[in-house]
Amino acid sequence: MSDPTADLTTAAPEDDLLRRIQATGDGGREVVDAATRTPIGYAPVQTPDELEQAIARARAAQPGWEERGHAERSRLLNAAADAIDAHAEALARLLSREQGKPLNGPNARFEVGACSAWLRTAAATPLEPEIVVDDGTTRAELTYRAIGVVGAIGPWNWPLMITIWQIAAALRMGNTAIVKPSEYTTLSVLALVSVLNDVLPADVLIAVAGDREIGERLAAHPSIGKIMFTGSTRTGRKIVESSAENLARLTLELGGNDAGIVLPSADPKAIAQDLFWGAFINTGQTCAALKRLYVHDSLHDEVVAALAEVAAAMPMGNGLDERSVLGPLQNRAQFEIVSRLVDDAKANGGRVVTGGSPATQLGELFYPITLVTDVTDGVALVDEEQFGPALPIVRYSDVDDAVRSANRLDVGLGASVWGDRDEARRVATRIQAGTVWINSHGGVHPMIPFGGVKGSGYGLEFGVEGLKSVAVPHIVNG
Template sequence: MDDLAFFNTINNDRSSSENQESLLAPRSNKPLWKVPLATTADVDAAVAASQEAFRSWRQTPLEERQSQVRGLARLLEENKALLSGIISQETGKSTLMSDMEVDGSIDFLKFNAAQSLDDEIAFEDESLKIVTTYHPLGVVAAICPWNFPLVLAIAKVAASLVTGNCMIIKPSPFTPYSTLKFVELASAILPPGVLQALNGGGDVGAMLTQHPGVQKLSFTGSAATGKRIMASAAGSLKRITLELGGNDGCIVCDDVDVERVAREVAMGCFFHAGQMCVATKRVYVHRSVYPEFMTHFLRTVDGLKTDAPVEEPSVFGPISNKMQFEIVKALIEDCEKNGYEVLTGGTNGVGNGLWVSPTVVNNPPDDSRIVKEEQFGPIIPIMIWDTENEVVRRVNDTDCGLGGSIWGKDQERIQRMARSLETSTVWLNTSPRPVPMGHMAGWKESGIGGEWGRQGLLAYCQVQTLQISKSQV
């Protein structure tokens, strides 16, 4: 793979730049491929190409758009090894994890290719019929994160293209490679201007956010950046979708199979070394099962091999970039400075890359940084709870509301608790497993609007109402 080249894609043409950079592989800190940085002229050219393509793409029959999206799924299947290898290099994921990301991308394409937004009769009586219709918005800019660079981009692509929009993707500057390569490959299938990709930093994101030729912006990333995007987009009243951070709580009740649940919860905490928006980031265990839970949880954590080779099947890996590595390192140091009991891990890194040992903090106070902040890394606080009202209050005591999970045999009880949580998605008796069919949104500072599922298509549509009088004219 050393001979790979990467380009921006504008109007189905490869586009390079005099200004290029090479990023570092998280597993080794060695340089990866050179990648071009987009310019203001590139942004303007891409928006103009999207605007031109939208005129015909929106008129393309739905069946044809669905067929094109299914074609993208086949494209991924044919290039799975290539894209999986790129993902492993840029994120540090194992081959197992990178294969899973490509498979998840295929699932999003196939799910959305099967969707349509037919007219709906909202109301009808003897004198009036109200019909709801759905129309594409136009040019959509997608600003994507670094933790799952391909699947989170393609989830936006699939919904946007099926509904008749054109899309410009800006991948994370930490992980641009797989997205750029996918869009380059997709240019062999899609009409010019329908799907484009521009690599760059915050300057490119700001240009897309402020550009008057962009009708919608979809962003996945941190709450701090989301707030800046929302303020910037206000100047042109763009439609926005913000899927932001989470500090997801997990509640373990006293009636569970403790060994099995401890193992499952550990996987929910340390999947991709905790670098997932809906990863479990706080665990609350009922006092009566806490000691037994901790025994099995720590046994599972001890079995997570740090610095495993990329070919070894593992859901654990390094921190994907230096910025996040320093954030996790600071949280570990804060726990140690404040005397919180660190049961395992606690080292700042091992190996040549950005590795952090899985770290478990025993019952820190609710106002500690490790409880209040989203760590987005392999460090997890585990706390004791006694009453249902108490634990629900503590889980809700956060500015975030993206996801959460509850484990218990009493279905009435755990569903009652789930409905009391101020969070968009609650997983019951399963670790967080986002799927294309399930709508994802955020409460509080975890986002504005939502994506995925059938509801997610509406985020890419303008709703039009036809009020049809039945009287004769």
């Protein structure tokens, strides 16, 4: 683990972004550094009236934005990606401070880079008219048009990247967008939107920061044609209820409890690094992270030992420390969930291989990488989404049993199978999840559709399917 007393008082390029976006102390909510718990600044807390004004402005701007056409909108999205790249270090540092993820590894700088990459891909992805029937008598052509105003309600774990996932396709298709950031990572998202608005026309993209009421009103507003939401299944259900008033279209990327199955044909040392990052990217705070691992008896001890060896080599500490690749839990509520689930596993016979108690020497919300064995289905750490740096490792002896275990919960965002590729593919077809990765876990690509099943939500993002999801089909038949 890295030195918590390291000197982190170098120049702060994010200060310019903070000056653009933050409220005064009297008019805002104090935001603290996730690692040090010291103040960063003040996030504005906007009112329902301000939301109404923002929606009216976005609605008025939408026809003109759509009329610019795909080529011009794509040009502007590429220019917006250039603006992100120009502010990349400032955005990464602010993200690291507010969210907690380190600058290095698959973390803050990686996330900012993904933002510009996703914008560029959305701009470049073709969506051609489709001739669905042309039989000499009937000719039917399918095209896609903008919905109108899209509401984007984002999470705190990957706040910048997921905001871009929500708005890139929406803007490309001619919609305007209202972004409602998480209360936990408001400043980072406001900074991103500010940078994008250096390039985009006025009122095409508007951020409204506030509490839960703002999200509820956004989801229920009659002028909102589509809601993009990433977050918990419980909140997702509330969004569905709110959206019933306006029949808004929905894309819901909800909670997951992704299973991984290690087959007898796997090589423990060869897969250990990818297993580790599949579970512990962003210190485990990822919807599609590997959250329960089923390992065949013949390899169990070797896999556990290999994962423990990788974990021991991964430094945890303040995100601005260039040596860190693992950070704190972002908020107290999530820290308490992880602590409770690990303690419950220990009380139910779980054996802690690494970690197992808070890393108080690093700071208030640090919890070390924790591997727990000798647990089974039914233990809370296996059955509940921990969303943090604790991984239960469950023995199995029959692949059919492992598949049943993977499918037994009402979630299905992602899963993975590890071992001989052909065998793993056969097993993957039996798993109930939106994406099943082979010999990796959690990787996303801007051209590969992504979405969940069961309690993990519905709708697809990315690629051509992502463009269609933020548009309405239009058929000319005759």
